[in-house]
Amino acid sequence: MIHHAHSAAFKRAACASAGALALLAGAVQAQAQEAAAAPQGDTAVDEVVVTGYRRSLQASAEIKRREVGVVEAVSAEDIGKLPDVSIAESLARLPGLTGQRVNGRVQVISIRGLSPDFSTTLLNGRQQVSAGDNRAAEFDQYPSELLNSVVVYKTSNAALIGQGLSGTVDMRTVRPLDQKGRVMTLNARREISDLDKANPDGSKSGYRFSASYIDQFADGTIGVALGYAHLDSPTQVQQYKAWYWEQPAQFTGANAGAYSLGGQEIFATNRDQVRDGYMGVLEWRPNDRLHSTLDLFYSTFDQKEVRRGMQWFSSPSTPDATVFLNPGFTKVGNSLINTSGTATNVTPIVRNDRNTRKDEQFALGWNTSYVSGATTYTADIGYSKVERREQILETYAGYGPIRTFDNIGYDLTFNGVGKYTTGLDYADASRMQLGDPAAWGGWGHDGAIRFPEVEDRMFTGDFRIDHDVSETRLGGFLSSIQAGINYADRKKDKTVSDNDLFLKNGRAPTTVASQYLLAPASLSFAGIDQVLAINLQKALPVYYDIVPIGNADDYNKDWKIQERLTTAYLMAKIDTHVGALPIKGDIGLQYISTKQESTGYTVSGGTAQAPSLVTVEDTYDELLPSLNLTAEPVENLYVRFGVAKTSARPRLDDMRASITAGVDALTFRWSGSGGNPYLKPWKATAFDLSVEKYFAPGTYVAVAGYYKDLETYIYNKSVDYDFSNVPNTGTVTPISNIGLLTRPENGEGGKLYGYEISGAVDFGLITPWLKGFGFVGSMSHIKTDIQPDGPGSSNALPGLSGDVYNVTGYYERAGFSARISKRHRSAFRGEVVQLFAYRGFTQVLADEQVDAQIGYEFQSGPLQGLSAVFQVNNLDNSPYRTRTGVLSDGTMLPETNDQYGRQYIFGLNYKF
Numbered sequence: 001m002i003h004h005a006h007s008a009a010f011k012r013a014a015c016a017s018a019g020a021l022a023l024l025a026g027a028v029q030a031q032a033q034e035a036a037a038a039p040q041g042d043t044a045v046d047e048v049v050v051t052g053y054r055r056s057l058q059a060s061a062e063i064k065r066r067e068v069g070v071v072e073a074v075s076a077e078d079i080g081k082l083p084d085v086s087i088a089e090s091l092a093r094l095p096g097l098t099g100q101r102v103n104g105r106v107q108v109i110s111i112r113g114l115s116p117d118f119s120t121t122l123l124n125g126r127q128q129v130s131a132g133d134n135r136a137a138e139f140d141q142y143p144s145e146l147l148n149s150v151v152v153y154k155t156s157n158a159a160l161i162g163q164g165l166s167g168t169v170d171m172r173t174v175r176p177l178d179q180k181g182r183v184m185t186l187n188a189r190r191e192i193s194d195l196d197k198a199n200p201d202g203s204k205s206g207y208r209f210s211a212s213y214i215d216q217f218a219d220g221t222i223g224v225a226l227g228y229a230h231l232d233s234p235t236q237v238q239q240y241k242a243w244y245w246e247q248p249a250q251f252t253g254a255n256a257g258a259y260s261l262g263g264q265e266i267f268a269t270n271r272d273q274v275r276d277g278y279m280g281v282l283e284w285r286p287n288d289r290l291h292s293t294l295d296l297f298y299s300t301f302d303q304k305e306v307r308r309g310m311q312w313f314s315s316p317s318t319p320d321a322t323v324f325l326n327p328g329f330t331k332v333g334n335s336l337i338n339t340s341g342t343a344t345n346v347t348p349i350v351r352n353d354r355n356t357r358k359d360e361q362f363a364l365g366w367n368t369s370y371v372s373g374a375t376t377y378t379a380d381i382g383y384s385k386v387e388r389r390e391q392i393l394e395t396y397a398g399y400g401p402i403r404t405f406d407n408i409g410y411d412l413t414f415n416g417v418g419k420y421t422t423g424l425d426y427a428d429a430s431r432m433q434l435g436d437p438a439a440w441g442g443w444g445h446d447g448a449i450r451f452p453e454v455e456d457r458m459f460t461g462d463f464r465i466d467h468d469v470s471e472t473r474l475g476g477f478l479s480s481i482q483a484g485i486n487y488a489d490r491k492k493d494k495t496v497s498d499n500d501l502f503l504k505n506g507r508a509p510t511t512v513a514s515q516y517l518l519a520p521a522s523l524s525f526a527g528i529d530q531v532l533a534i535n536l537q538k539a540l541p542v543y544y545d546i547v548p549i550g551n552a553d554d555y556n557k558d559w560k561i562q563e564r565l566t567t568a569y570l571m572a573k574i575d576t577h578v579g580a581l582p583i584k585g586d587i588g589l590q591y592i593s594t595k596q597e598s599t600g601y602t603v604s605g606g607t608a609q610a611p612s613l614v615t616v617e618d619t620y621d622e623l624l625p626s627l628n629l630t631a632e633p634v635e636n637l638y639v640r641f642g643v644a645k646t647s648a649r650p651r652l653d654d655m656r657a658s659i660t661a662g663v664d665a666l667t668f669r670w671s672g673s674g675g676n677p678y679l680k681p682w683k684a685t686a687f688d689l690s691v692e693k694y695f696a697p698g699t700y701v702a703v704a705g706y707y708k709d710l711e712t713y714i715y716n717k718s719v720d721y722d723f724s725n726v727p728n729t730g731t732v733t734p735i736s737n738i739g740l741l742t743r744p745e746n747g748e749g750g751k752l753y754g755y756e757i758s759g760a761v762d763f764g765l766i767t768p769w770l771k772g773f774g775f776v777g778s779m780s781h782i783k784t785d786i787q788p789d790g791p792g793s794s795n796a797l798p799g800l801s802g803d804v805y806n807v808t809g810y811y812e813r814a815g816f817s818a819r820i821s822k823r824h825r826s827a828f829r830g831e832v833v834q835l836f837a838y839r840g841f842t843q844v845l846a847d848e849q850v851d852a853q854i855g856y857e858f859q860s861g862p863l864q865g866l867s868a869v870f871q872v873n874n875l876d877n878s879p880y881r882t883r884t885g886v887l888s889d890g891t892m893l894p895e896t897n898d899q900y901g902r903q904y905i906f907g908l909n910y911k912f
Contacts, residue, residue, distance in 0.1 A: 052857065053819060054698055056074075058697040059149070060149075061697070062697070063075070063149070064692070065692070065694050068157070068628050069157060069642055070155045070642060070704060072152045073150065073151050074091065074093075074094065087139050087142045087144045089144070092109065094152060095758040095778035095806070096704075096804070097109055097111055098828075103235050103237060103271050104880075104898075105140055107140050110799035111166040112167065112780075113752060113782035114799055115797075115799030115800075117135055117648065118164055118165045118166040119166045120162045120164035120169070120648075121137035123171050123297060123365070124171070124173060124367075125367075126380070126384065127162040127382075127384070129457060129492070131301075131359045131454060134653060135649065135652060137169070141275075141301055141359060141361055143210070143275065143299070145227065145277075146297070147171050148174040150170065150172065152167055152168070152169050152170075155642035155644065157644075158586070158624075159482055159588065161462065161486045161567055162488070164646075165647060165648035165683075165684055165708075173225070173227075173281055173297070174225050175225075175283060176215065176216060177216060179214050179223075182216070183213075183911065184912055185211065185909065186909070187909045188209050188907060188908050189208040189209075189908075190906050191205065191206050191904065191905040192206075192904050194904065195238065195899070198236060198238070198525075199269075200520075201270070201306060201535070202236065202272070204234060206232040206234050208229070208907075210230070213226045213227075221284065223285075224280075225279070226279070227278070227279035228276075229275075229276070230274075230275070231274065231276075231277075232272075232273075232274050233275075234270060236268075236269070236900070236901060237269040237270075237271070237900055238269075238899040239268070239269055239307075240526060240897045240898070242261055242894055242896075243265070243313075245259045245261060246260060246315060248260055250324060251338070255338075257336065258338050259338065259893075260338040261410075261412065263314060263315065264418065265309060265310065265351075266311075266523050267351070267353075268521050268522060270306045271304070271305045272304045273301070274301075275300065275302070277297075280295070281294070290368075290371075291370075292368040295365040299361045300359070300361075304354075304356050305354070305356070306353070306354055307353040307354075308352055309531065310348045310351070310426065311348065312346050314343040314346060314408070319440055320439055321345055324338065324341045324342070324344075328340035330414065332414060333889045339413075339414060340410060342407050342409045342410070343407065344405070345405050346407065349397070350396070350432060352395045352533065352536055353395070353536075355390070355391060357391075358388070361385070361386040362384070363384045365381070366381050374468040376468075377465055378465075380460075380461070380462040381459075381460065382460040383458070383460075385456070385457040386455075387454070388452070388454040390450075392451075392452070393536060395434065395446065395447035396434070396437065396438070397432050398433060399433075399437075400431050402435045402436075403437045408423070415881075415897075417526055418526060419526060420527045420528055426530070427529070427530035427531055429532060430511065433510060434446060434509060434510050434543060447501030450496055451499075452494070452557075453493075453496075453497075454494050455493045456492040456493075457492075459489045460486065460489075462484060462486040463484060463485055464485075466480055468480050477574065477575075478575065482569075482571045482572075483571075485567065486568075486569075487564075487567075489562075490563045490564075493560045494558065495557070496558065500549055502544065503544060504544065504545055512532070512543070515538075516538050516539040517532075517533065517534060520533050525899070552603040552660040555601040555658070556600075556660055558658075559599065559600045559653065559658060560598070560599040561597070561599075561655055563595070563596050565594050566593045567590055567591070567593075569589065570588055571587070573585075581633060584630050585627070585630055586628050588626055590622075590624040591624075594619060594620055596618050598675070599657055602660075602661075602726055603658075604662060604728060604730070617677075618678050620680060624644065625644065629641045637694075638691070638692045638694075640690040640691075641688065641689055642687070642688040643686065643687050645684075645686075647681040647682060648682045650682070651714070651744075653675065657674075659673075659675075669740075672740075674741065675743060680712070680746050682710060682712060682713065682749075683711040684709055685709045685711070688704065688705075689706075690702060691703050696762065698760055699765060700760060703755070704758075705753075705755045706753060706754060708753065710749030710750055710751070710752065713747055713749045713750065713786055713787075713788060715744065715793075716745070719741055719743070720739075722738055723737050723738070748791055750787065751785050752797075753782070753784075755780065756778060756779070757778065757780075758778035759776075760776040761775050772811050773810070774811075774812070777807040778807075779803070779805035780804045782800060782802055782804075784800060795829060801827070803825075805824050806823045807821065808821040814859075815858065815859045817869075818852075818855075819852065820853075821851045824847070824848045825847050825848075827846050828844055829841050829843055842895070842896075843883045847880070849873075849874055849878045850878070851874070852875050853870060854870050865912050866909070868907070868908050868909075869905075869907045870906050871904070872902055873902065874902050875902060880896065880897075881894065881895075881896060883895050
């Protein structure tokens with residue numbers, strides 16, 4: 001009932017907002033018509049130069065208006081002045097797009113309810129590799145200051161190479177010959193978190209700096225653009241996680257069947273993020289026929305994360321047999337929840353973790369076009385590469401002698417951060433010992449360290465011909481015909497070195513010498529005073545031996561994928577009339593020939609005994625037709641229609657040629673799991689319809705609907721498999737070489753459909769009393785019948801939020817500016833890093849964030865060109881929350897509650 005009520009409320013809000021936008025836009029149109037009809041006489045009118053946020057809105061709306069297909073766009077307010085830490089934050093505000101927060105910042109983007117793997121990312125029209133585990137771009141790698149605009153293609157066309165199934169994101173750097181004269185900018189911002197510094201070696205303040213230079217030479221035939229952006233941004237996180245909920249037999253009588261928390265963890269986390277980005281563009285246009293552009297992008301992104309905290313079981317079913325004293329209960333829905341009391345026989349584990357990650361990304365592209373008569377020849381080559389190196393380190397300690405019992409009082413809010421009181425001092429270095437105090441006899445090691453590594457590189461070459469046919473017999477129906485061929489060669493490798501940590505001297509628990517200690521870390525946000533803090537960089541080699549694990553799980557994470565795609569396309573651009581109705585569009589066909597090669601390990605018996613390296617090749621072809629039509633029945637009213645066959649290549653980890661198998665001692669049959677190097681792409685037939693009315697520059701209303709029919713979806717399935725080539729290292733002889741292999745397969749698809757309403761209104765066009773005020777907003781609603789885990793499954797489609805909205809109100813006049821934005825996405829199934837460096841899915845609850853800023857720009861005098869801004873990000877201190885499950889009565893069982901705090905930023909920008 002809650003879901004239906006929310007959905008109905010959303011629909012009412014959508015209708016009300018759409019009506020309000022239509023009324024406002026109608027008033028704007030009337031006002032604009034009156035202004036156009038007013039006599040001008042002979043009085044000279046000065047040119048009105050629009051700057052700042054309104055200029056950005058106008059540029060974005062103009063990109064959207066002039067495209068044939070359905071697109072969304074982000075444009076910089078000025079060179080180097082996109083306000084967000086990364087381009088991901090800007091994209092998350094566009095209609096139909098949503099972002100997933102990682103440690104407080106948006107990292108990946110979902111388009112129209114499909115997970116990030118279904119979209120493709122381009123830089124200046126060229127396909128880009130990813131530092132992530134799969135194909136999805138991590139947009140926080142791209143400094144917003146180095147990008148001039150981003151266009152998101154929601155419909156495809158035959159000339160769009162590397163198109164995604166849900167959409168294609170094309171990030172674009174500045175073109176220096178499009179600028180008027182020399183431009184130089186400097187941008188500096190200071191940021192600080194309102195959360196107290198929890199870890200002694202963390203920081204709560206940082207800064208950003210960027211500089212750009214644009215100029216033209218040789219009578220405007222050569223243009224140069226250079227940019228640099230530095231980010232030093234700390235993030236603080238107060239992390240709380242519930243492990244699982246159970247119904248202890250201890251609760252009897254009126255409290256029988258009540259739920260209690262079986263385990264929990266509390267961490268104070270500091271993450272320091274240092275990113276340096278460089279951009280360079282060399283443009284040469286000696287005449288109207290020849291045009292050549294060389295693009296360069298390079299960035300390094302260093303991240304250091306320190307986590308300190310406690311975790312413990314609080315379950316009567318553990319060997320420690322926890323007993324609850326004075327338990328208190330709260331009715332939630334129809335369920336009884338144990339929310340207070342004292343848990344006895346508890347042995348907390350104190351964690352000191354240190355994770356590092358370094359990404360290095362490089363992209364180079366060279367595009368040259370030449371016009372000969374009615375034909376334009378274009379050649380383009382590109383190279384993209386990224387390397388990622390990580391360390392994931394965790395260590396354990398307990399109150400000595402190891403496994404000393406404690407009594408912990410608790411007071412849970414059920415949907416927030418619990419408050420706890422301990423009986424022992426877990427910051428007392430004289431009593432805390434490194435070791436393995438876990439229940440069930442321990443975890444068998446004293447810590448773990450993993451080293452994931454990713455290398456992804458791609459070469460692209462493209463040649464195309466565009467022939468103008470407007471003056472031929474085809475003129476009046478077609479404007480041009482394009483033909484081209486593109487070649488892309490991509491190689492991606494991933495390895496994970498898994499290692500156990502064992503204490504020296506036979507794993508004897510030991511205290512930590514003072515020279516390796518730091519001031520204790522605070523968990524006061526959860527009621528716990530302090531816990532032991534260790535300098536792991538120094539202490540690791542002194543106290544621990546690193547021992548490779550080398551089991552089947554270790555080898556299963558290693559894979560190499562190579563893809564060679566040859567894409568030929570033919571497209572005709574339509575420019576005609578049906579009666580008095582002007583129609584533009586395109587019709588075309590892509591032919592894609594694919595050769596894929598996958599390498600992985602085959603491991604038998606569940607151990608790393610005799611792992612063998614296997615390489616598998618596969619080839620296949622695709623035909624992707626597309627049609628886009630745009631009609632303009634009245635001036636500045638556009639009706640767009642698109643239909644296309646679209647596809648998205650499978651996840652790379654699903655394509656790994658890895659198998660872990662063995663023979664069951666009871667059934668004498670083979671079974672195993674692994675990847676599938678023969679996977680084919682996701683495919684869909686997509687229909688789009690959009691109606692857009694533009695009333696004035698930067699003022700419009702748009703309503704769009706879409707329908708995607710997925711022919712296939714990839715999910716894990718058990719299939720008959722011939723294990724003849726898998727070595728049997730066990731002692732059991734199988735009765736047959738045919739057994740069951742669980743691996744990703746192309747299975748049944750489904751339908752996804754929805755609508756989007758968006759618009760922008762400059763209130764000053766309605767009445768002079770509101771000059772400077774404006775509004776930008778969008779909302780979308782999505783439904784699907786796709787069963788992503790196979791027929792009969794009930795899990796949600798990854799990345800799909802049924803309801804999404806973004807609203808921004810702004811004021812900008814006489815140099816003053818102010819704006820406040822809110823974005824919301826309903827609950828969704830998100831992909832996160834889980835245990836042992838594996839990626840898995842969890843249910844992320846509804847996410848909202850409010851950002852605000854005020855600023856002033858000097859428009860005359862000696863300070864002209866200088867502007868100042870004050871921002872508050874996450875003004876409402878919105879948490880990141882997940883759940884572990886839902887009871888039969890609809891009661892949600894909470895899992896994660898991460899608090900990021902507010903981020904305050906003060907910045908100066910100077911343009912000269």
